[in-house]
Amino acid sequence: MSRRGVIARCSAAAVGGLMVVGMAGAAIADEYGDEEVVVSVEIEALPPVGALTMSVAAESTTLSEVESEDADVRQFNGTLPKVTVTDDRESVPEDVGWYVTGQSSTFVGVAGGEIGAEHLGWAPRLLTANDGEVAEGPVVDTVLDAPPNNVGLVAEELLALALDSTGARVAGEWEADADLFLKTPKGVAPDSYSATLTLTLWEDAL
Structure with a gap:
């Protein structure tokens, strides 16, 4: 899930909390680093049509x-x-x-x-x-x-x-x-x- 999606869900939860409790502040996430994942796929040529x-x-x-x-x-x-x-x-x-x-x-x-x-x-x-x-x-x-x-x-x-x-x-x-x-x-x-x-x-x- 993207960071924006996580923040959106947290924001929705925070708003819900405000409605119930009447007091809450928006949480701000700190970024501590990135990791990359390489996604590979091998697409073979289609077989010839007919013979x-x-x-x-x-x-x-x-x-x-x-x-x-x-x-x-x-x-x-x-x-x-x-x-x-x-x-x-x-x-x-x-x-x-x-x-x-x-x-x-x-x-x-x-x-x-x-x-x-x-x-x-x-x-x-x-x-x-x-x-x-x-x-x-x-x-x-x-x-x-x-x-x-x-x-x-x-x-x-x-x-x-x-x-x-x-x-x-x-x-x-x-x-x-x-x-x-x-x-x-x-x-x-x-x-x-x-x-x-x-x-x-x-x-x-x-």
Whole structure:
């Protein structure tokens, strides 16, 4: 309580005393010293509103055999489940872009056989109409195809790319998928094979 408040309360008590007793004098307080107390508070920055996120429509997909153009190759086709990139941030860093990559593990059969990730390729497809803010990645062929891009999904390959996150954010949501194709030698061991295709959303200076 401040000294003025204390004096006010004492004065009120003194007046009350005068009314009852009929005699009292106003008390005057003497100041004998001050002490200081430091009050500190740490106010953290508010978390950003919204986020750049990615979702995939399904956790699995199946490849089915189709007629191969090469008599020495067996081909199995399928479709990557729809990938959605959403950006609902109120503010976006300048001079950055986002991109989605995919990388496959080795196909492993129930009986223990293996088919390397270099045998899996894709043809990305952008499903959201745009004016060039986002582009689909290039076709990645398999090791059994002709060069130059016959590396398969061994390393991170591009599904979709936004060179400017600020420009892409206007749409708010982008969708893409890809045609998947696995090509094996004709003599591949019959089995039930599976692999994991890892999709990653990045944002970085481009």
